[in-house]
Amino acid sequence: MKRRANGLGTAYKLAGNRVRPWIARFPAGRDELGRRKWVTLGYYTTKSEAEKALALNLIQPVSEKHRITFSALYDEWSMIHYKRVSRQAKYVYTGSYKLLEPLHSRVFCELRTADFQRVIDRLDKSRTYKEIIKTFVGLLYRYAMENDICHKNYAQFIKIEKAERKEIEIFTDTEIKKLFDNDTIPGVDMTLMLIYSGFRIQEFLNLTVFSVDLKNGIVTGGLKTDSGKGRIVPIHPRVMKYWKKYVDNAKDNLFTRGGKVLKQQYFREKMYYPALAQLGISKKSPHKCRDTFATLLARNGADTLAIQQLMGHTNYAFTANVYTAKDKEYLTKNLNLI
Template sequence: MKNPNGFGNVFKLSGKRRRPYVARVTIGWDSNTGKQLRHVVGYFATKQEALKALGSFEYNPKAIGFSKLKFKEISDKWLEEHSKNVSEKTVHSYKLIYRQYIQSLDSLIFTEIKLIDLQTHINKLGERVSTGTLKRVKSVLSMIYNWAIKNEIVEKNYAEFIEIGKHVAKVKRRVFTNEEIKILWANKGSDLADTILILIYTGMRVGEMTSLKKSDIYLDRMGIITGSKTEAGRDRFIPINENILPLIKKRMENPTEYFLVNNRKRPYSYQAYRKYFVNTLYRLQIENHTIHDCRHTTATLLSKMGANPTAIKNILGHSDYKITEKIYTHKDEEDLLKAINTMK
């Protein structure tokens, strides 16, 4: 039976295909040639599915313009608009999350992505990252989808339905030992050993250090203004330990805007810094650590030195000392306090 005028048409592609039925509508006419301008609504497994899609299709020029864009193109448009309302550091953190955990979706057609695709992606990530990281990935995905809904590209925010599951610790944290810290000091002028010491003695997150500008460092006040992850951590003052002051001054001599830059005078990406971090430890024959172990070492050292709990939570950027005490402080047979005091 022929479809009514303006309803569109369904036809079947030749060959063996998973979705051989094409639903197509006419959206206008070419003023020069007089030929129809057609829009493909989608590809379907059955004729009934294709007809149903035609029946629910509503012409929207703006949405059609986005219909074949890939995930990366949509996410770029979201970030371009969203970055106008948040800080530069927040934008930097979004970019880090995207590059590390979302980038593999880049080539997918955005409007064709279903919940099962996103859930499969999250499940694979869950094999190697923490629940907290998965929640941050879900949050970014949800913001991208909300932007797409606002612009009438899709109707549902599939990211909201992603299931994270209960918390499971993925990595056993290990503080740097007395001997390992001594090795770092002995090699402070090579590779990125000095930056590992700076992370240990400040408690900065790696993203905070890689996005740190020299203008955020106040040598006259012996402190650094940084922080982006939480409200408690934002714009916090981190005092500069006198042991690492020469390391910071040395980095400040670079004629660049950012504190830590690569050979091209640009800030390190997380992946690039992590590669050098791992290689540096390997070269120095230090047992493998995660970058976050530096932050755990900071909390442990401060705790063992008897620092005020309020000071510890403020340095680390936590809203509650219980968070610091539960997650970050590790009891160790090594007397790290003595090691810190004897280092020159």
Template sequence: MKMKNPNGYGCIRIMSGNRRRPYAFIATVDGRQKYIAAFETIYDAKVFQAQYYEEHHRDFPPLYHKKITFSELYFRWLSFHKDEDRMLSKSTLTGYEYAYSHCVALYDKYFPDLQYLELQAIINHMRFKENLSYSSCKKVKNLLSLLYQYAIKSNICSTNYAALISIGKNHPIYPHHIISRQKINRLWRHADMPGVDSVLILLYTGLRVSEMLQIEKKNINLRQRFIRITKSKTSSGIRIVPIHPKIMPFILNRLANPGDFLICDSSGSPYNYTRYRSSVWNKAMKLINGLNHTPHDTRHTVATLLDNAGANETSKRKILGHAGGDITERVYTHKGLRQLRKCIELLK
């Protein structure tokens, strides 16, 4: 049975006709229903609905806390979480949406009434019915943990059942492989082929592919020769990465091309991960007989090559955007651009 929204929560209606934004959010203003905004997806409309309620109804009735559904709590949490952490990357938000989509059996259930077995059933269905990966199950467990933390702080419930969920052991479906020196040399021999330069940029910066695809040209500092990463999956990922001399020609060439982002197609449009993987990465890997590699292999390769070259551990962590290993490193150790450049130039 679908639960009734709290008073003042508004509603979402599908508008007639062939519209780009068919989902309209309607709210009661001064006793009359009023169109507020329209959205491309029901998900975006519900995020806005939660934000609107948060802004216009600061004092929640105590009863509402006990009658809130899983779906309502999710969108209220997401609104709160986005306000609390304005550095959330697009990939992180996409991960939340993906995890939420697997919880459909819980959407209309009262959150305080949920039991451990109902949560475990979601994971079991993913593992044994849909045969999904450990990583997918972990995304759902992480989301449920965040929701319970929010619910407990909001006095909606008192027990974190997400902590009891079992997701099994990690058996990687796609184990990561280091890209060999021979294959890197082959990439250099094909450096004039479309898109190969972007793979070499990954191999000489250690960037996550999502970080590279979100680099805006304004965040390239040519005078001091570094890239400023402003969007990453972790707070440690917000950093500067020196530009290795070997990839500087690629950076200059990309800056002269159309578009606001460093990595764009010929029309100046940026790539998302899926399009980059299919139209750029896979073609480059085919040239070097490397179709078993994923973009994340470049980070493993950079980390391994720096290790083999005896790189300073703190500098390596700073370049890769990893959190420090101990309190001394995290709080007291500072590595300037000169030291980071010395580290990155160990890559040959």
């Protein structure tokens, strides 16, 4: 192994027929026996490329973990990052990692935009989910750069193509009637409550007995935005009996399993989707309940302002943040149009 006097490292050609036969290595201290340790910087097509990499390493040195694989980097990152994120975020990032399985065994610093682009483009996922994957990869690059594993974030160049605008799929009148006719099937009553309240699935599952005022016929809940938090949704007469049933049988959280808040994944996989399949209703995500709610309001002539308030899509705030009888009457009138 030929060493350079200036401590640059060494570049030499490997035996055999290789696409990238030139290896670049640099010294990284000594082991327990006093022998010099060498870290592989990378493999290159030509000698000049290898020497250029060594020269660059003097300016921007990388750590001994430079050759860490994608999966090993993820393991390191997740042990730190998952301590300070929500369970839902952890679930999303874990799913993103699994979808990038073709890259798991690759050396992370050798991956380029095209590698990620190729995998993401082949996924049968929504544009939103692909954006989440891009964000996830960016977080890995941030960790790698903070620890001198690499010096460039290739995630920033990933392109997520805009999907063609499709007509929003909602529950049809026939499907809604089928749900009402079969409301004893587990998950059906909750599906109807979602359709007639417009809550996002997590907002819905977070509701407690204190969120529901049966006497005045309103539910207070919401997350995500300032306008969405603490918004008030009148209870539609068609689903009042379901709200009353859950309030009467709950001590704190409305929707529970084993004494704990019902999880999104369980509701989707064990209740919601099986119920739709049993009734012969085409598979729709729980968010389609919210889309159906908005569509029914618009179709039946509800005021735009009322729709915004009920959906939590506006910065409109109730006077002095107090809910008045006039507000309730206005929202209830518009809600009952559907």
